[in-house]
Amino acid sequence: MSRIDRVEVLMVDLKPQVMRTDAIQSFVSQETPFVRIYADDGAVGTGYSYTIGTGGHAIVDLIVRHLAPRLIGRDPDAIEAIWRDLFFHTHATAVGAITALALAAIDTALWDLKCIRSARPLHLEAGGAQPSLPLYSTEGGWLHIAAGALVEDALAVKARGFGGAKIKVGRPPKEDVRRLDAVRGAVGDDFEIMVDANQAFAVDEAIRRARLYEPFDLAWFEEPLPAEDMGGHVRLSNATTLPVAVGESIYSLQHFREYLQHGACSLVQVDVARIGGITPWLKVAHLAEPFNVAVCPHFLMELHVALACATPQGRWIEYIPQLESLTSSGMRIEHGRAYPSSAPGLGIEWDFAAIDHLRVDGRTWSIGSGGSPCA
Template sequence: MANIERVEFMMVDLAPKVVRTDAIQSFVSQETPIVRITDSDGAMGTGYSYTIGTGGPSVIALIERTLAPAILGRDAEEIESIWRTMLFCTHATTVGPITAIAMAAIDTALWDLRSRRTGIPLCRLAGGAQESVPLYTTEGGWLHIEPEALVEDALQAKARGFAGAKIKVGRAPQEDVRRIARVREAVGSDFELFTDANQAFNVDEAIRRARLLEPLDIGWLEEPLPADDHTGHIRLANATTIPVAVGESLYSISHFREYLQHGACSIVQVDVGRIGGITPWLKVAHMAEAFNVAVCPHFLMELHVALCCAVPNARWVEYIPQLDAITTQSMRIEDGQAFPSQSPGLGIAWDEQEIARRSLLAGEVVA
């Protein structure tokens, strides 16, 4: 038994490589909490999560004052038990993003530590179901981008072997249709096009827009409604032939259960950083499998590639480079397929010097 002796934490802020806009916001900052856990044998695991510009210091404070002290002295292999300890010691602040993001940073560090200790890469340790997963790109589909540039980016992605691209919606209904129609005409029928509304619509507007988009053979309509509008998603799913995708703004296993039980979604986009770590991510993925629903996680491609290859029902990895500035090696991509690292750990090659240089907040809790 190797007990947790030290929990180090820090936060770096990563500026996106391109301008990112959607129907409700601009993504100008990626606060990235990073946690290192060291056990009594000297083994260390590194984990992380993220925000899109606000809340990072609150995440760090929760780790420092509540979560890290609660796990000191625990057996690092008791990942499930530790996750539940974190859940109950933050009972008054769950379910919610700040708590889930903080828990995710610790939980991913524990999985990294386990993988390094065993010498088994995460993609196999968590299941080993697939060798690779197809990529679709979001980086060229932001809402401010004009149709000519949307077409150019989609054609470039197709030439690189990518099998799909995502285009943000939220302009006037017919303008959204024209933008997507231009891309569909250019890429042909053998290339998937996805749409993402970022929770911008009410249910009537979403139904209207979905029916306008149906002739364009859309792969899914993502986050059409506020994530807590469960009944609205049921209405929408029953009113359109376009698959409805949800998950990036759900922070609880039980919320995914409700969506799946009531047929309120066709695609599950569970996000490690927002569900509370790898431990609950795997539960949601397998629950979706039981409902014969595909997993296509949101963001975090450098980590999700391993988890998608761990489960049989993962269909896509979303291409949005996130960690290039603080890593020494990028995710392996060949012919539009994402391949997980075969090295022990999360498969992320951290640049420790660059992390230290960029760190805005840092500290540690020691047993």
């Protein structure tokens, strides 16, 4: 039986290639914690998570001081047991973003290690339900972008074969309407438009805006309310014909269960980093199946393409490129569809020289095999 004998932890801070703004914030930095798990048989698994500008150091510190030391000597195939042990070890800080993002970096590394050792790609190891999925783009729909540029980007991605584009909302209501009208008029009826409010509205405002947006036949109305307001999402879902999408700001399987049981959403956008890794991500995706609810994961397209294709509820992949400077090849895209890698592991070809060069403070922590949390 193989054992974990060393864990390495580092963080890279990536700056977005384009300006990214929404109704409540700007995406100014992608702090990216990395975990590399070494087994005593020579196999190595790499995992990661992310923030959008704050909290990265707290995630790294939680992993280095409290989580990584508990991996040493464990069987790397006991992924479920390890996830539950680490979750309950940090129970005083869960459920929440910092703990979930730390667990995700470890859990994705364990799944990478599992797939490498089995010589199977993640999308087959996790289920193999679909060969590919359609893409929609968010990268040209940020809130600061003028209406004319929104139209240009939507037409460009449509020409590439993409099935849709997401437009951020949160400007004055009539201005949002004018922007959506411009895009719909340009792309026609055979192209999906999604809108995303990033939790900016109160219930009354969300209901009002939903009625204004309904004539544009939108694919969904994303994060209209704060994620903790499940009751508000029920009221909104009952008041509009628009599908309501939630999930990127939900951090536990149980919260997804409550949303689904109460009819508070029509789509789930579970994020592998924010839910705590591949292990709970798959549980959410399979939980959605008996409710006949689609899974359209948030961000992290290079990892989500394998997961969404692994499950029957996967419907869309969100196109926001963010790893080009850290990888030697990108996600496979053909005719507007995303295809998971057939290589063993997560399907991400890391450029470890680039990762090493971009380490925050030029630092890597090593735990186990003679290393220490302060190495």
